[in-house]
Amino acid sequence: MRVSFTKMHGLGNDFVVLDARAQDLPALDKARAAAIADRNTGIGCDQLIVLEPSDTADFRMRIYNHDGGEVGACGNATRAVALLHGSEARIETSGGLLVASPTAGGASVDMGEPRFDWDAIPLEYPMDTFSMPVSWEMLADPGAVNVGNPHVIFFVEDTDAVPLDRLGPEIENDSLFPERVNVNVATVENRGRIRLRVWERGAGLTRACGTGACATAVHAIRRKLVDSPVTVALPGGELEIAWQPGGSIRMTGPATESFRGSFEWDDFA
Incomplete structure (x- = not known):
């Protein structure tokens, strides 16, 4: 199965973006995410980003770190996918709902409220x-x-x-x-x-x-x-x-x- 990707970065923090809305992707596990992110034998990135359909937002963003572990948020990736989307977007993440708007050369993102407890x-x-x-x-x-x-x-x-x-x-x-x-x-x-x-x-x-x-x-x-x-x-x-x-x-x-x-x-x- 051939899969399309977009390579992006925010201030050098780089991502491989897979759009599961445009193509059906098999289940992604930690080992495969880490293999794609590997800079020597894979495509290479700090984070692997998967965009999926969402019932509550314009789309869902899933984030896998270089070691293949899934995490809840990535600010640089949020700006990148907002640029890719091309207009204001409500983005569902496991860390909460984010709202991003493209700007000249980048994006502005409402990252939600911080938590301190x-x-x-x-x-x-x-x-x-x-x-x-x-x-x-x-x-x-x-x-x-x-x-x-x-x-x-x-x-x-x-x-x-x-x-x-x-x-x-x-x-x-x-x-x-x-x-x-x-x-x-x-x-x-x-x-x-x-x-x-x-x-x-x-x-x-x-x-x-x-x-x-x-x-x-x-x-x-x-x-x-x-x-x-x-x-x-x-x-x-x-x-x-x-x-x-x-x-x-x-x-x-x-x-x-x-x-x-x-x-x-x-x-x-």
Whole structure:
């Protein structure tokens, strides 16, 4: 069976998009998703995205990380599929309903309201998510936010000085986070700008993470370190994040279609 795909990226965070509305796809399991995402023997991507029909929205988006695990949200992918859709879209995800509108060169997305309760992150046991009394070497007193998937955020003097390639997987898989966690290390440069690096659960270091930018901006606003809207600068580029307490998060940034192609489904069994 030959399957068509679209390769896209948002700030270098790249996706293979499969449209199950336009073609019937067999069931996708973790092993096949990981095989497609493999950069050496597959097509290669940070996340595999599958678009499906929805009874409650314009379409449903399913998200599989590089390791094949399915997750609830991906901000960069949401901008990418909004660009692919070509008009405002209500998008069903397992992390909640998202609303995205194409803009010049990208999209603006209503990411919904953040959640802060310890069991919504989730954490293994009750804890104040505003300032968590935990640490991993130089990373201490983080906050935690769920924006469709779980994030822990550390503010540091220099994000580039943190060995995130080593500490990221340790924190991601700590027993404190029963569903694992995305790890954000941020430096507040001024009241309008944050520098950010992210270790994504199941994907590792990526050039950009839209939900990470949202979670980090929200936590910085809660701590009164920045004002809304705030620019979040990631290795792949910049996103604008706007949020007021009690409201939804608005993320705006670029997205790009790289190329289109097709593959034999059974090649990645």
